[in-house]
Amino acid sequence: MSTIITTHSLTKSYGDRTVVDGLDLRVPEGCVYGFVGPNGAGKSTTMKMLLSLVRPTRGEVRVMGRRMDRSTRRELLGSIGSLIETPPAYAHLTGAENMRLVQRLLRLGDGRVDRAVRTVRLQDHLDKRVRAYSLGMKQRLGIAMALAREPRLLVLDEPANGLDPAGIDEMRHLIKRLADDGITVMVSSHLLDEVDRTATVLGILGGGRLLFQGTRDELFSRSVPDVLIDTSEPERAAAATEPWGGTLDEGTVRVPGLDHPATAEVVARLVDARVDVYGVRREDRSLEDVFMDLTRGRGL
Ligand SMILES: Nc1ncnc2c1ncn2[C@@H]1O[C@H](COP(=O)(O)OP(=O)(O)OP(=O)(O)O)[C@@H](O)[C@H]1O
Ligand SMILES: [Mg+2]
Numbered sequence: 001m002s003t004i005i006t007t008h009s010l011t012k013s014y015g016d017r018t019v020v021d022g023l024d025l026r027v028p029e030g031c032v033y034g035f036v037g038p039n040g041a042g043k044s045t046t047m048k049m050l051l052s053l054v055r056p057t058r059g060e061v062r063v064m065g066r067r068m069d070r071s072t073r074r075e076l077l078g079s080i081g082s083l084i085e086t087p088p089a090y091a092h093l094t095g096a097e098n099m100r101l102v103q104r105l106l107r108l109g110d111g112r113v114d115r116a117v118r119t120v121r122l123q124d125h126l127d128k129r130v131r132a133y134s135l136g137m138k139q140r141l142g143i144a145m146a147l148a149r150e151p152r153l154l155v156l157d158e159p160a161n162g163l164d165p166a167g168i169d170e171m172r173h174l175i176k177r178l179a180d181d182g183i184t185v186m187v188s189s190h191l192l193d194e195v196d197r198t199a200t201v202l203g204i205l206g207g208g209r210l211l212f213q214g215t216r217d218e219l220f221s222r223s224v225p226d227v228l229i230d231t232s233e234p235e236r237a238a239a240a241t242e243p244w245g246g247t248l249d250e251g252t253v254r255v256p257g258l259d260h261p262a263t264a265e266v267v268a269r270l271v272d273a274r275v276d277v278y279g280v281r282r283e284d285r286s287l288e289d290v291f292m293d294l295t296r297g298r299g300l
Contacts, residue, residue, distance in 0.1 A: 002028070002064075009059035010060070012057050018057075019045055020045050023046060030182065033186040033199060033203060034202045035203045036195060041295070046205070047084060051082050081143075087142040088145060091130045095128060098141060108148055135162050136164075136171070154183055154184070187199070202214065202219060204295070216287065223293065225285050226255065227258045227281065229255065229270070229279070229281075230277070230280070235248070240270055
């Protein structure tokens, strides 16, 4: 699979504070890349570096295998559409007038503009002033403005921020439609659940570092759930598992964050100590739990 965006050691410091730290991103062509991390993790700064809006302190950005620098920037950015932070449209103009501005600026044919507007399903609202649009409609217009140039990659920074559940759902469907049309979409969020259903690849950022990059299944397989031990001798089981951090938890024993080999060691220890165990369970975890563990520094 070819990658559309690659970064090597991409780093941004402000003064002596490093806010994006040595990122090696790989965004496969054709995927929806969910770029997730808590507030302040460095998502917007990274996306701005990908778009040459912020200058990296160190490292490089490659788009379709070519290094982005002063001489290639214009051409490479021609294949990237973006929506960063606030919607870009003029509020005192109508949707149609905003689209016309983009059309003139980029010298695009009518067909492209119509297609972009239909993709975001705004064709029936074009005559309204943007001031009267809902936030969701403003976001969709912003995406239409980015789409008009028919980019291969769309970079969307928190497009669902501030939207109600219906707006979030509409945004999800829109991202899926874009991906079905063959556009690679990189979308950021501070909520994993928000991108979970649309993203095919996840990049998880915390404190400026890339904590995980891969598929959802890979993320789950590397997570370390708590193990719960059902026993008629909870005190003895807790004592036997103490080296692994086992504690009493409402009549069962909870051992935090065990991978497969560690779980096997704990079971062997309980057998050795002849503790009466009638059940060993790995706690079901949501993707959000896994994300929380990661970003709180418990690691995978
Ligand atoms: N121009 C700047 N000067 C100094 N510090 C900055 C600047 N821009 C961003 N930062 C800092 O860099 C860190 C990362 O910010 P960034 O906006 O990239 O995070 P984010 O992941 O997009 O967060 P959010 O979810 O809140 O949008 C923050 O601590 C922020 O205060
Ligand atoms: Mg941000």
